[in-house]
Amino acid sequence: MSYFIVNEKCNGCLACVENCPAAALDFIDQNDGRTLKHNMTRCARCGQCWRVCPQDAIEFQHLLEGEWDDVITLDLIHCRVCGEPLYSPAFLKKIEGELNSEGETLCPQHRQSEAAAKLLHSKPGKTGLQPGAK
Amino acid sequence: MIVGDLKPLEEIVSAVKDYKQVLVLGCGSCVTVCLSGGEKEAEQLGRQLSEVRHYQGPPPKFEVGCIIRQCEKDLVHDYQEIPPGTDALLSLACGAGVQTLADVYEPLPVIPALNTTFLGASDKPGTWTEKCKGCGDCILIHTGGICPIARCAKSLFNGPCGGSRGGYCEVGQGTPCAWTQIVARLKKMDRLRCYEEIRTSKDWTPGGASGVRRRVRTGLAEESKNR
Numbered sequence: 446m447s448y449f450i451v452n453e454k455c456n457g458c459l460a461c462v463e464n465c466p467a468a469a470l471d472f473i474d475q476n477d478g479r480t481l482k483h484n485m486t487r488c489a490r491c492g493q494c495w496r497v498c499p500q501d502a503i504e505f506q507h508l509l510e511g512e513w514d515d516v517i518t519l520d521l522i523h524c525r526v527c528g529e530p531l532y533s534p535a536f537l538k539k540i541e542g543e544l545n546s547e548g549e550t551l552c553p554q555h556r557q558s559e560a561a562a563k564l565l566h567s568k569p570g571k572t573g574l575q576p577g578a579k
Numbered sequence: 580m581i582v583g584d585l586k587p588l589e590e591i592v593s594a595v596k597d598y599k600q601v602l603v604l605g606c607g608s609c610v611t612v613c614l615s616g617g618e619k620e621a622e623q624l625g626r627q628l629s630e631v632r633h634y635q636g637p638p639p640k641f642e643v644g645c646i647i648r649q650c651e652k653d654l655v656h657d658y659q660e661i662p663p664g665t666d667a668l669l670s671l672a673c674g675a676g677v678q679t680l681a682d683v684y685e686p687l688p689v690i691p692a693l694n695t696t697f698l699g700a701s702d703k704p705g706t707w708t709e710k711c712k713g714c715g716d717c718i719l720i721h722t723g724g725i726c727p728i729a730r731c732a733k734s735l736f737n738g739p740c741g742g743s744r745g746g747y748c749e750v751g752q753g754t755p756c757a758w759t760q761i762v763a764r765l766k767k768m769d770r771l772r773c774y775e776e777i778r779t780s781k782d783w784t785p786g787g788a789s790g791v792r793r794r795v796r797t798g799l800a801e802e803s804k805n806r
Contacts, residue, residue, distance in 0.1 A: 490647055492651065496653065506658060509646070509658055
């Protein structure tokens, strides 16, 4: 999508193209049409186009407050207790590799509560272990 | 880029405590990149300042905003909305941004939240170092691309002083001696002759010694609309 948007007052005078310090604007005259082109990776959002446009045609607000672009969508693993989204399978695999252990799909809260429950069960009397037993 | 540091919170609290509604305004360029005055920092500062423990009476209400550059009058004028009831602006921009806001929104008070510290570059993630004093008469061609004005504690022009020890400056803090770096660089470039050249004394006039510096780019200023 383009963030450089002009309104119906644009008459193709090319003042913006000629005055863009970042060379982010260009045009193509082809057959019966003139196409104004904008390259966001070059644009410094300096506003010179907006300043010099004699037609007040450049709607610069779209370069200040744009929409979010989706970049990538990955599968998601959730906490097996509460369903809170955690991380992607690839991230889990990397962590498992670095820790050399199988990861538990638990959110921090349920990891803590399960660890506490395990501790409780391992106390003498709860697990059958006797004091001093090795 | 311009590097700035957040002022101590107590100093900011003291400056805003008598207002009723303050717009905390971040700047989306240099101070965003150096992690001191962008949108995130503005939001964080707004949250910190809203804590009642800082005030004896009721705290001001804090709104938060951010604009890509606070240092352009027309951009600020046309695109920055000031919420109704705002009786002060707290700017996280450099001094140029603060003054631009003060011009645009006169007589609204504009409070600086940052100390503008230097013109610098990022040597590694999270670290910025002063590189340029904006002297207006660049000599980097003679000094191997290392500025002795910005990077020598004494801004010496003709080599290291007696306080240079083992490649470091006597000011400490692990500061390298700029002239040791310059000589080493010139050697690598096979341009040590630059070090030996006698040059005329520096004219400091372009560095601001003759008053406020101003630049007009021919063509654009005349063609631009009077926004």
